[in-house]
Amino acid sequence: MSPEALPTPVTKAGQEGLDALLARPSEALIGLDFDGTLAPIVADPELARAHPEALAALAALAPKVAAVAVITGRPAEVAVRNGGFADVPGLEHLVVLGHYGAERWDARSGEISAPAPHPGVAGVRGELPELLERLGASQGTWIEEKGRAVAVHTRRAADPQATLDLLREPLTGLAGRHGLIVEPGRLVLELRPPGMDKGVALTEFAREIGAGSVLYGGDDLGDLPAYSAVDRLRADGTPGLLVCSGSDEVTELRDRADLVVDGPEGVVHLLGALADRLGRGAP
Incomplete structure (x- = not known):
């Protein structure tokens, strides 16, 4: 897929979500899982790193939207380190919601906020x-x-x-x-610990920034609550697009997604295509 080519969602709701993102990007929230979505799955999670082109795609897209949130089960500090997100020009609007939202790292301050451990x-x-x-x-x-x-x-x-x-x-x-x-x-x-999941984290952050549309991309069972959160947002009038970073190991997300891409490489190409389209100012 060339960076200029945007894939077409297979559902009406997904197309409406993409259309809203393109029409009003300054109101759009881009939510993304880390492992399996921005980073390839590896045998040793300590060795997981973001796709080589992920940072460039995120840095090109982030200034054009309201915010980018990486929502992960990993500690925020680990996701920031393995993703290489710190001190990257263009990522000032990035937040990492670690431990399913219990921790938060903001690119602007470089600081992590978190409650006491369970x-x-x-x-x-x-x-x-x-x-x-x-x-x-x-x-x-x-x-x-x-x-x-x-x-x-x-x-x-x-x-x-x-x-x-x-x-x-x-x-x-x-x-x-x-x-x-x-x-x-x-x-x-x-x-x-109970009480937090990616759906709660995504919903709370979307409300915090007043998101007018939401894209969420994930690959695993832990992303299903975020999918459900997008469904609820859509029911309340906020357009959304569900993206699956395709995997043969998990079919539940593939079956519910509006758009399936080919793993982290497909996610990176999608982000780059969005940045390119928004950069040209064409809906």
């Missing part, structure tokens, strides 16, 4: 290794420390999906005993 995370962290050992799942799984949450990845296991299925119920029980919930994803189970 005490249950420390309890879960202490019990997880023994639980995985007892279940015979210590080999091939990997515990990701996320500060305000803990995630167990099974992508390296001999049978990743079977291991995920084995762990789902015990980890749900462990989380519940410590006042946490389990957030499933692409071969990962995350134990985190």
Whole structure:
């Protein structure tokens, strides 16, 4: 896809969302997941980095819209570092809503605001290794420390999906005993505090800036609440466009999306196409 070519949404609501974004870009909110959307999925999440062309596309688009929000389950600091978002000209309107919105980093100030950590995370962290050992799942799984949450990845296991299925119920029980919930994803189970999700984060930020239209792009189960939030905004009169960063591992988003693109590369091309179209001033 050339940077000038904008793909066509397959739904009427999606086309209306795109039309509103192009007609009134200064009112538009661009919401994006990080892993699998701006950054390719990798076996070790610590090595995840934004697509090589992502920063240029974001820097070209951000000054033309009301705001760009990266909404992620990662700590905000990690997403900023792995995305390379700090001190990039053109990204002054960027915010990173980390831990599903519990943390916030603003590009203008470079500061992170966050509440105190949930005490249950420390309890879960202490019990997880023994639980995985007892279940015979210590080999091939990997515990990701996320500060305000803990995630167990099974992508390296001999049978990743079977291991995920084995762990789902015990980890749900462990989380519940410590006042946490389990957030499933692409071969990962995350134990985190309740009360915040990407839908809440997206809705609150959209209201904060008075967004006149919303585009949200994601790739995983954790993005479904944001999809539902866009549906509610549309029902209330705010046009929206749902973009799926295509994956064969998760079909739920693909089935609900107005527009499916080819992974992070497709997302970057979409952002570049939007920036190009808005730069030419043509709806």
